[in-house]
Amino acid sequence: MVFYCQRNCFATSYKTVVVACKKSKVQLAASEAATDGKQKSNNKKQKAKEIECYEVLFEDTVLFPEGGGQPDDRGTVQLQSCTQCSNNTANSEEKSSSAPTSGLNNLRNGAHPEDLLTECASNKECCRSCTANVLRVTRRGGEAVHYLDKAFDVGSEVLQRVDWTRRKEHMQQHSAQHLITAIADSLYGFATISWNLGLHTSSIELNTNAVSADQLQELETRVNAVVAAAVAVTVQEYELDDPQLDQGIRSRGLPADHVGGVRVVSITGVDSNMCCGTHVANTAQLQAIKLLCVEGGKQTTLLTFLAGDRLLRYLSDCHSRQRSLHALLNTNPENFVSIVQKTQVSLKVAEKTSKEALRDLASAEAHLFMLSSNRGEQQRNIDKESTTDALTSDVQRCMLQNSETRLWCHHRRLADMDYLNALVSSCDDQGVLKILTAGEEKGPGLLVIDGPPDLVGVLAPQVCSVLEGKGGGRSRFTGKVTALYRREMAYKLVRDYLHNLHTAS
Ligand SMILES: [Zn+2]
Ligand SMILES: [Zn+2]
Known part of the structure; x- marks a missing residue:
């Protein structure tokens, strides 16, 4: 069957009659199914979503069903007998169907081509309850199957309108x-x-x-x-x-x-x-x-x-x-590529330098800890605890020492997992229980707990849960946490546990 839209490619609206209507479902791309208006059209991996709708057949259609490589139309279908907006309907129909035709005539008379593809006038005054959105139109044999979000009675006269921007x-x-x-x-x-x-x-x-x-x-x-x-x-x-x-x-x-x-x-x-x-x-x-x-x-x-x-x-x-790039790069478009290339090279160098510096810093921090820890050995039986920086500063160091266990708590705001691992490998004393963290007070952070396996096994999951994170590992526990501002609470939990352990034994 050749449809009205194929005979009249510039028609933007058409009056016809509903021939069949039944409940149905249709697969829509996530961008089309989104009702909040947030379209992610660039996301190619978007999943299709099944939508409940109505499958409607008309005597004929101005809405193109997909074919020949051309996607199907979108648009609306409006009930003609709606008392609330019948006047508006008549007006808009006259406007939308006449404009393109006069445009065509103008072209033959030598008019400027811009006058041609006039957009369909949308019926802004519509009461909405009489108008269905066209979700999809497919071809099934000789029929055009319309998937609409509203039902119509068989025999109703309707006005179909094409989303002309899309169709054009x-x-x-x-x-x-x-x-x-x-x-x-x-x-x-x-x-x-x-x-x-x-x-x-x-x-x-x-x-x-x-x-x-x-x-x-x-x-x-x-x-x-x-x-x-x-x-x-x-x-x-x-x-x-x-x-x-x-x-x-x-x-x-x-x-x-x-x-x-x-x-x-x-x-x-x-x-x-x-x-x-x-x-x-x-x-x-x-x-x-x-x-x-x-x-x-x-x-x-x-x-x-x-x-x-x-x-x-x-x-x-x-x-x-x-x-936008001109404002960001502060150079003329012909220099964009060379300036971005230069920036990428210097960024790579900076990243490498910063990685090396962090590794050196980790080894220095471990060295510092071992030094003060060894000095602490002079007073074996006295619990010693020192916090050199306030909670809000970029680095926090604290240690606890008693007869059985040395505890090393270390936090750095701007650091990565490599830094935390370097701390562990630089402090090769397996007897030290290390609670190491990196990240902002709130938001994503990193956690590494290393030391005597029995202590790590008991304490690491508890510390991780206080810091509201997830993680795992037996002798070295690594995790991702979200509440580093609760560090003091986690340290106290560990100190109390160790204290009770040693007073009991
Ligand atoms: Zn073709
Ligand atoms: Zn209405």
């Missing part, structure tokens, strides 16, 4: 693909194997293992010459067995469940292609085509491109990023 971009990318495919074939004999209309950029897979920079440049020049020539793009419908279909019409085959006649989309004088997609009426509506890059594979090459509105938006995004 899809039309521009799709027609651009036909044009690039045709010119790449006629210029270099590169056949198109597949193409993908992506969320941001689109790509064409060509059956060649290499496209040279010169070829890419020539291809870009030639496709843009066709854009500038404002060539008509026409659609014709044929019966499946029409002999004309065999005469030089490009096709990558029809889907297995194809029903009815076929459409041939022609760029006058350039290409004829069997396609079910929606297309621009004139190549001037593509505005410009940018071939961004090629990535060669073993047998095929992926050519990434942008056309029309997406190209303009891409350029805006690039420019705003460039402005």
